[in-house]
Amino acid sequence: MDLRTKISTSRMGGYQWLIVILCFLLNVLDGFDVLALAFTAASIREEFGLSGAEIGTLMSAGLLGMSAGSLLLAPQADRFGRRPLLIVATALSALGMGMSALADSTASLGLWRVVTGLGVGGILACTNVITSEYSSNKWRGLAISVYAAGFGIGAVLGGISAVFLQEQYGWRAVFATGAALTALVGVALLIWLPESVDFLMSKRPAGAKARLNQIAAKIGMPGDWDIPATVAHKKKAPVLQLFTERYRRSTLLIWAAFVCIMFGFYFVSSWTPALLEQAGMTKAQSQTVGMMLALGGTAGSLLFGGLTSRWPARSVLVFFCAASAAAIWLFVGLSGILALAVLLGVLVGGLMNGCITGLYTINPTLFDADVRSTGVGTGIGIGRLGAIASPLIAGILLDGGWTGAQLYAGAAFVVLLAALAVWLLGKPRKLEAV
Numbered sequence: 146m147d148l149r150t151k152i153s154t155s156r157m158g159g160y161q162w163l164i165v166i167l168c169f170l171l172n173v174l175d176g177f178d179v180l181a182l183a184f185t186a187a188s189i190r191e192e193f194g195l196s197g198a199e200i201g202t203l204m205s206a207g208l209l210g211m212s213a214g215s216l217l218l219a220p221q222a223d224r225f226g227r228r229p230l231l232i233v234a235t236a237l238s239a240l241g242m243g244m245s246a247l248a249d250s251t252a253s254l255g256l257w258r259v260v261t262g263l264g265v266g267g268i269l270a271c272t273n274v275i276t277s278e279y280s281s282n283k284w285r286g287l288a289i290s291v292y293a294a295g296f297g298i299g300a301v302l303g304g305i306s307a308v309f310l311q312e313q314y315g316w317r318a319v320f321a322t323g324a325a326l327t328a329l330v331g332v333a334l335l336i337w338l339p340e341s342v343d344f345l346m347s348k349r350p351a352g353a354k355a356r357l358n359q360i361a362a363k364i365g366m367p368g369d370w371d372i373p374a375t376v377a378h379k380k381k382a383p384v385l386q387l388f389t390e391r392y393r394r395s396t397l398l399i400w401a402a403f404v405c406i407m408f409g410f411y412f413v414s415s416w417t418p419a420l421l422e423q424a425g426m427t428k429a430q431s432q433t434v435g436m437m438l439a440l441g442g443t444a445g446s447l448l449f450g451g452l453t454s455r456w457p458a459r460s461v462l463v464f465f466c467a468a469s470a471a472a473i474w475l476f477v478g479l480s481g482i483l484a485l486a487v488l489l490g491v492l493v494g495g496l497m498n499g500c501i502t503g504l505y506t507i508n509p510t511l512f513d514a515d516v517r518s519t520g521v522g523t524g525i526g527i528g529r530l531g532a533i534a535s536p537l538i539a540g541i542l543l544d545g546g547w548t549g550a551q552l553y554a555g556a557a558f559v560v561l562l563a564a565l566a567v568w569l570l571g572k573p574r575k576l577e578a579v
Contacts, residue, residue: 219522
């Protein structure tokens with residue numbers, strides 16, 4: 146038995162859960178970042194005199210960076226290691242958010258949003274993989290659900306801080322706060338985050354065996370662990386390996402699912418407060434509904450993890466996708482009544498975040514260790530193309546005369562397509578180191 150198998154079949158110790166918590170905190174920052182911009186959009190739009198299409202472009206700038214980060218940085222994690230890439234990505238994110246707070250024009254703000262996105266994209270590609278690799282087969286679904294729930298918690302914190310900080314110090318303080326929090330988590334990574342066991346086994350960098358045994362001791366599995374020859378001599382896998390016969394079908398389907406889910410999710414997250422305010426709600430009411438979307442997201446992620454302990458993750462994900470489409474369609478029709486808008490906001494947020502949790506759960510199981518970060522990162526990166534297009538397209542259509550009801554109906558249809566893509570995926574495999 147190698148260490149990879151031992152981790153998969155044994156109970157999870159405290160240090161493994163600490164790794165999950167570190168990844169959770171990084172996902173909190175992703176949620177904080179996205180919703181902070183959504184809640185400050187009105188203030189930014191007023192200060193710089195932006196149109197709907199221009200604010201949509203600004204929202205998409207960060208998402209463009211996230212896509213580039215996932216696509217360009219994730220393969221480097223398979224080459225140099227998950228830990229160093231994660232530290233570099235976190236530093237980029239902190240830099241981007243700090244400089245966003247100092248931006249004096251739309252162009253400079255857009256540039257630093259791209260830099261922030263580069264960091265967040267690299268973070269997502271690695272944290273998803275590390276959470277999966279340090280979790281046991283029994284608790285992997287729950288661990289990824291806890292990790293994914295961070296987005297909703299971060300979004301709530303972003304919304305709360307946006308309301309308070311904007312009133313006291315202006316919208317720039319929201320981004321300054323995000324920069325400080327990101328830097329603090331970066332220090333925690335330097336102190337506590339280990340390298341990926343699967344990376345050490347599949348790539349065998351200098352001192353791999355010694356590092357492997359140090360990690361084994363920390364997670365309560367001490368011993369003289371060796372690297373199986375079949376793993377040590379495995380060739381490096383380029384991005385093009387995702388299109389070999391072994392991976393091609395799964396790659397294309399998971400990409401399609403990510404694009405559709407991210408399109409719907411980022412439309413709802415980015416535009417709901419502004420559209421509700423435009424429809425007649427007060428700023429406070431629209432922000433309350435926006436935070437309910439985020440709050441529901443935390444519950445939805447954990448609910449997904451609980452359901453996967455009884456039913457296959459793919460089946461649960463298909464249900465969540467179909468239910469999300471129905472909830473989005475209902476949301477806009479009943480949003481005129483604040484109480485119903487709040488309840489449906491919780492429901493939509495929960496189901497959509499459950500969909501993302503499901504994709505995070507299934508994605509790593511589709512790829513072997515030597516190409517896992519590349520496979521996961523490209524899936525997230527391609528998915529961000531849907532996230533980029535969503536607020537931009539919504540802004541253009543809004544300027545062109547589309548109503549909120551039409552925009553939400555379109556988003557619901559796109560999410561429904563994700564259910565089809567997931568249904569066509571085969572049964573996920575258990576994680577392997579080879």
